[in-house]
Amino acid sequence: xxxxxxxxxxxxxxxxxxxxxxxxxxxxxxxxxxxxxxxxxxxxxxxxxxxxxxxxxxxxxxxxxxxxxxxxxxxxxxxxxxxxxxxxxxxxxxxxxxxxxxxxxxxxxxxxxxxxxxxxxxxxxxxxxxxxxxxxxxxxxxxxxxxxxxxxxxxxxxxxxxxxxxxxxxxxxxxxxxxxxxxxxxxxxxxxxxxxxxxxxxxxxxxxxxx
Amino acid sequence: xxxxxxxxxxxxxxxxxxxxxxxxxxxxxxxxxxxxxxxxxxxxxxxxxxxxxxxxxxxxxxxxxxxxxxxxxxxxxxxxxxxxxxxxxxxxxxxxxxxxxxxxxxxxxxxxxxxxxxxxxxxxxxxxxxxxxxxxxxxxxxxxxxxxxxxxxxxxxxxxxxxxxxxxxxxxxxxxxxxxxxxxxxxxxxxxxxxxxxxxxxxxxxxxxxxxxxxxxxxxxxxxxxxxxxxxxxxxxxxxxxxxxxxxxxxxxxxxxxxxxxxxxxxxxxxxxxxxxxxxxxxxxxxxxxxxxxxxxxxxxxxxxxxxxxxxxxxxxxxxxxxxxxxxxxxxxxxxxxxxxxxxxxxxxxxxxxxxxxxxxxxxxxxxxxxxxxxxxxxxxxxxxxxxxxxxxxxxxxxxxxxxxxxxxxxxxxxxxxxxxxxxxxxxxxxxxxxxxxxxxxxxxxxxxxxxxxxxxxxxxxxxxxxxxxxxxxxxxxxxxxxxxxxxxxxxxxxxxxxxxxxxxxxxxxxxxxxxxxxxxxxxxxxxxxxxxxxxxxxxxxxxxxxxxxxxxxxxxxxxxxxxxxxxxxxxxxxxxxxxxxxxxxxxxxxxxxxxxxxxxx
Numbered sequence: 001x002x003x004x005x006x007x008x009x010x011x012x013x014x015x016x017x018x019x020x021x022x023x024x025x026x027x028x029x030x031x032x033x034x035x036x037x038x039x040x041x042x043x044x045x046x047x048x049x050x051x052x053x054x055x056x057x058x059x060x061x062x063x064x065x066x067x068x069x070x071x072x073x074x075x076x077x078x079x080x081x082x083x084x085x086x087x088x089x090x091x092x093x094x095x096x097x098x099x100x101x102x103x104x105x106x107x108x109x110x111x112x113x114x115x116x117x118x119x120x121x122x123x124x125x126x127x128x129x130x131x132x133x134x135x136x137x138x139x140x141x142x143x144x145x146x147x148x149x150x151x152x153x154x155x156x157x158x159x160x161x162x163x164x165x166x167x168x169x170x171x172x173x174x175x176x177x178x179x180x181x182x183x184x185x186x187x188x189x190x191x192x193x194x195x196x197x198x199x200x201x202x203x204x205x206x207x208x209x210x211x
Numbered sequence: 212x213x214x215x216x217x218x219x220x221x222x223x224x225x226x227x228x229x230x231x232x233x234x235x236x237x238x239x240x241x242x243x244x245x246x247x248x249x250x251x252x253x254x255x256x257x258x259x260x261x262x263x264x265x266x267x268x269x270x271x272x273x274x275x276x277x278x279x280x281x282x283x284x285x286x287x288x289x290x291x292x293x294x295x296x297x298x299x300x301x302x303x304x305x306x307x308x309x310x311x312x313x314x315x316x317x318x319x320x321x322x323x324x325x326x327x328x329x330x331x332x333x334x335x336x337x338x339x340x341x342x343x344x345x346x347x348x349x350x351x352x353x354x355x356x357x358x359x360x361x362x363x364x365x366x367x368x369x370x371x372x373x374x375x376x377x378x379x380x381x382x383x384x385x386x387x388x389x390x391x392x393x394x395x396x397x398x399x400x401x402x403x404x405x406x407x408x409x410x411x412x413x414x415x416x417x418x419x420x421x422x423x424x425x426x427x428x429x430x431x432x433x434x435x436x437x438x439x440x441x442x443x444x445x446x447x448x449x450x451x452x453x454x455x456x457x458x459x460x461x462x463x464x465x466x467x468x469x470x471x472x473x474x475x476x477x478x479x480x481x482x483x484x485x486x487x488x489x490x491x492x493x494x495x496x497x498x499x500x501x502x503x504x505x506x507x508x509x510x511x512x513x514x515x516x517x518x519x520x521x522x523x524x525x526x527x528x529x530x531x532x533x534x535x536x537x538x539x540x541x542x543x544x545x546x547x548x549x550x551x552x553x554x555x556x557x558x559x560x561x562x563x564x565x566x567x568x569x570x571x572x573x574x575x576x577x578x579x580x581x582x583x584x585x586x587x588x589x590x591x592x593x594x595x596x597x598x599x600x601x602x603x604x605x606x607x608x609x610x611x612x613x614x615x616x617x618x619x620x621x622x623x624x625x626x627x628x629x630x631x632x633x634x635x636x637x638x639x640x641x642x643x644x645x646x647x648x649x650x651x652x653x654x655x656x657x658x659x660x661x662x663x664x665x666x667x668x669x670x671x672x673x674x675x676x677x678x679x680x681x682x683x684x685x686x687x688x689x690x691x692x693x694x695x696x697x698x699x700x701x702x703x704x705x706x707x708x709x710x711x712x713x714x715x716x717x718x719x720x721x722x723x724x725x726x727x728x729x730x731x732x733x734x735x736x737x738x739x740x741x742x743x744x745x746x747x748x749x750x751x752x753x754x755x756x757x758x759x760x761x762x763x764x765x766x767x768x769x770x771x772x773x774x775x776x777x778x779x780x781x782x783x784x785x786x787x788x789x790x791x792x793x794x795x796x797x798x799x800x801x802x803x804x805x806x807x808x809x810x811x812x813x
Contacts, residue, residue: 043514044669046709060708065514087705091674115698116678124670144509144667147492149677151667
């Protein structure tokens with residue numbers, strides 16, 4: 001256990017936690033989009049930024065990938081941090097208008113309007129699906145392709161993948177509801193990278209399985 | 212060894228090579244044979260001489276005569292006059308702008324006079340493809356000293372005393388960085404030389420590798436000894452074929468001489484060096500992305516900590532330095548940290564290599580002590596602004612840097628001072644801008660570059676750059692609104708504070724510095740719909756000044772859209788609806804009869 005200070009309150013926490021985990025353990029809200037307890041943190045959505053002070057040096061850090069150090073001072077709700085988070089969320093809302101998860105966050109964080117031209121994407125590239133497919137399922141059927149603003153998620157060359165086992169983990173984990181399976185009779189199609197699988201119904205339990 | 216009375220040092224840096232320097236070299240060689248001088252005059256292909264503006268260039272030693280803008284057809288005359296008859300040829304010598312008398316000697320030319328060569332000490336004087344020439348100028352002596360007389364701690368201490376800071380941009384103290392890696396308790400450690408130079412207008416690292424590859428190798432072997440690394444990687448952009456060729460030759464020769472590989476100089480120390488060719492992604496200059504790229508992964512940055520000194524390449528402690536940093540090391544070991552620390556300013560020691568480009572008379576590669584003012588670099592060495600135009604700003608540090616305005620022209624250039632001004636040292640690109648440069652357009656140019664090069668992993672950088680571009684485009688199109696300035700500030704704040712790596716965190720710098728120093732230009736674009744530099748096409752209008760037009764029809768022929776019509780010898784007519792504002796007519800008009808007017812909407 002090491003002593004740290006979170007929002008002016010001193011406390012002791014296990015040292016192997018990340019700043020995000022330590023803060024959340026205290027019941028304090030930090031928004032995240034790319035973080036998932038079952039996955040390695042990626043530090044890519046940057047919504048979880050907090051102000052961190054170590055040995056007198058103050059910096060802004062993504063809490064999910066910042067390890068704790070003894071006597072660290074963490075501030076989660078400074079005006080600057082809240083402002084940066086609001087700008088970030090505004091940009092994501094311009095990218096993906098109408099996404100429920102973003103709108104809920106916006107209501108909570110006080111983002112009222114989006115000043116930028118609206119696009120019509122439904123994926124904000126948090127990459128949880130990619131990491132789940134690699135870390136949990138172990139097949140890495142999907143990944144990031146292209147670079148920068150053209151970045152997108154899908155199977156290699158955005159074509160149907162024979163590596164995918166149609167487990168649906170990506171659809172379960174996706175915070176945006178972007179990935180989903182559609183089942184018509186015995187045909188399952190995985191939205192977004194046009195994979196299709198034939199399934200049979202199990203005579204014993206009634207569940208479907210891929211043949 | 213054969214002695215020659217005259218040495219022709221032909222620059223074969225990339226600038227001169229693109230101006231056919233190799234043809235000049237061949238022509239010289241055959242002409243020298245033809246005129247029976249092959250036992251007296253020799254031709255040597257050197258790395259970048261620095262004065263790229265005047266390429267292809269050649270220096271004749273021992274007289275130190277500088278020849279410029281050489282042409283193949285002039286070579287027989289030059290050989291006959293100078294080498295046979297002993298009369299140096301004036302018409303191929305340098306004449307400073309606005310003057311008439313030639314300056315025959317290289318050392319008398321302003322461009323060279325103010326420079327202090329440490330890293331580039333061998334530029335233009337040795338053949339980079341011959342290790343013997345490097346050794347001839349004290350090459351590998353520092354390595355001998357480091358391997359046989361010094362303990363690893365002593366090497367690190369010497370670099371700390373020198374106060375050497377990373378030349379890749381961030382300026383982290385090199386000795387301290389080495390210390391971190393040295394202390395890491397692992398048997399396997401790696402070294403990296405970052406030669407993934409990608410800034411528009413920057414060619415320092417390229418020129419160092421092309422002019423003096425052994426200096427980089429020697430620095431790396433010394434570093435390896437200090438840190439305890441057994442293997443190193445030089446990550447060079449594939450767009451640098453000449454640098455790649457020369458570094459590969461250097462590795463081959465050094466290995467053959469026992470200066471690389473097993474049991475170096477009989478000291479029992481082993482170090483293997485590999486060359487990795489980068490695919491050209493700008494973000495791979497960021498060290499965690501570079502490491503990922505060497506590992507064969509997609510070049511995307513990773514959050515730090517863990518720092519590469521703890522967990523780098525393949526999870527092992529790794530020390531990464533820039534080309535220029537490595538090239539400084541042998542000099543520090545040989546001449547002592549105290550000597551190095553005596554150069555430069557309080558916080559920034561030594562020299563810095565800059566590539567001076569843009570609207571400046573003397574484009575080229577310059578090395579000056581830290582703390583040299585921008586005025587000295589731009590006006591004394593650079594010879595001032597092209598065509599006598601008015602100086603506006605100098606962009607320092609590449610796309611992640613910023614624009615320093617005329618009011619700060621006496622700024623001593625070092626890490627601290629540039630950062631205070633809102634720019635960065637970066638790797639050392641200096642782009643000079645004149646009154647014809649629109650600062651909003653400049654900001655947009657760099658933002659567009661970075662948007663292309665952002666890896667897209669983190670939201671602030673990917674989305675932020677996209678929106679910066681969107682807003683800046685609106686402003687340059689004359690669709691700017693008052694709220695746009697605040698939106699630019701907001702995005703910049705987000706990117707600076709919340710981006711994952713330094714690319715994103717420094718990406719708003721061009722916008723922030725132009726907003727800070729040239730806010731009035733943004734305001735003119737937004738509120739008056741006016742571009743004073745007459746760059747933003749939507750904000751300018753071309754018209755023919757009837758009183759000056761002689762009806763010569765040059766513009767009629769130049770206009771690609773047939774917007775200009777009119778019979779010969781009568782003032783022409785420009786049809787505005789057809790004009791695409793390409794400026795071709797403006798360029799060709801001999802009578803200043805075409806005006807490119809900034810549009811005012813009051």
